[in-house]
Amino acid sequence: MTTDHTTTMRAIVQDGYGAPERVLRAEHIGRPRPGPGEVLVRVRATSVNTPDWSTVAGVPYVLRLGTGLRRPSRPIRGSDLAGVVEAAGPGVSDLRPGDEVLGSVWSRGSRAGTFAQYAIAPAAQLVAKPAGLGFEEAAASVMTGLTALAAMREVGGAGPGTRVLINGASGGVGTMAVQIARSLGAEVTGVCGTRNAELVRSLGADHVIDYTEQDYTRLERRFDVILDNVMNRPPAATARLLAPGGVFIPNSIGSSGRLLAGLPRTAQAALLRKGKLITFTVNRERLGALVRLLESGQVRVVIDAAYPLEEAAGAVAHMLGHHARGKVAITV
Template identity: 80%
Template structure:
């Protein structure tokens, strides 16, 4: 007699069996629902989003990254780190959150084997904050990784502020749309680089100048910048770094394209190795904690920053959501509604 799982103790999740095209390696399955441990919160997910680590791990490129994720298949089978949802239950030593609270946050850096392409997940309480009532679950989930990356890049790594000139390459993507807005709130003069179809979007986000990369090679312009955030690395890093003003900082933030054994790693490594010379190169390493989440939420709640969502997919179409991101043409974020 075939035994079936008790659906009250399971959940729908998108499970990854190997590496390759999203529609081939991602599948829906009912698996055991996780339980909240000490200091953890069980969240009934309402939305999540797709980030670079998600599509990179699904595709398994650059291949060298499989040394960290798993050679034949990822050790953690459920993708996703951003989350927005409702607290279902709390574990021991959870002090501030209660069942029924609406929250947003991230699993990034927590060491958890859980993921967010699922109906439920568990997250450390310290990596969750209360969701603003005026923010949809999709907007909340789509804001976290890209928002914290942009906030850290502009405020802490680059030191954007009045009198500073900022260039954002890939200004219409998830991090780019956030970075343009955050740099403006800090008082900087911002130039955004994007394709023809996104010029008006980037301008509407507050960019002082917009360069259409299909019509002009931005590395050939005469203007110099104090901060360059490169989310694309579609030009040689040395050419982009020539646009730096004295004491300017170059922030590479991309793993490059998705083809070949090493994909975009050679260009990424060249950008990183430039810091051994005279070019000031810094990487973005953000922490998911309540201080940073509160700072991001303040920007969102005050209306100084808005979340740009290209498309929202239902959970059972998560493979299509990842494929959309793999196309590298999304305006802002790709969200998943649960």
């Protein structure tokens, strides 16, 4: 039997929870069609985010209550994308076939994913990709960039004269947050391991703390904004570093513990009087702000490695190691 490749696509499908190489497989599935307000994008690149590796592994177990008890209800991972518009659905007039775009497919209740040759995205969550930005960099910038932007600009209120501490400064969100905080005029202190210290300095951090040599919670310095992407210290110990009126922003589900992992610490941090969670919707205003930072050169995307679509399991495994410098991209 032959396969009609005009109506199908290659995708990475997840059929259970566990090691990426065991539960992710490549297969041909039906190509989706855009509905009202939607766009079909020929994916050129995507990237791996925390919800992707967490859902593949199925840990912490408590998150399966939302994703599916035995297997994920949404079988294709991925939310970031950069690619070329293939078709526009009814009601979409400002995006046309051939347009190069970046954005996100994520929306509540959506079954779309981007570990595939094609993906459906709401038109309101796509913007034009700058001509000078590669597809890999564009895709890898989206969710980490929007998260960092929301943390620094909207939740933390970073700006001239403010002091910002970023724990996990060499990861996906961390590398973007260091640069965005600096672009806002803040004084930035980054916490990372020895091998990533020079990277974090090169991104504009004013001070770098090597966690293998110094416990940052013992600093005498005080901070107006603390973004914790690791949650490897008790929240109360980290919160003691806040200046009066400071904001503590937890941003991690943890990397150990199969039942709850780091969620209890994140909850503790959010319940602190000075704790605030990152919340935002993907829209063109936020995407536009991110694109302007990328176009201006104030922010660059750090990519640790890029894998072809057929090796998506390797990309997820790379992120599961919790030592990626910046992002892990997938090219399609």
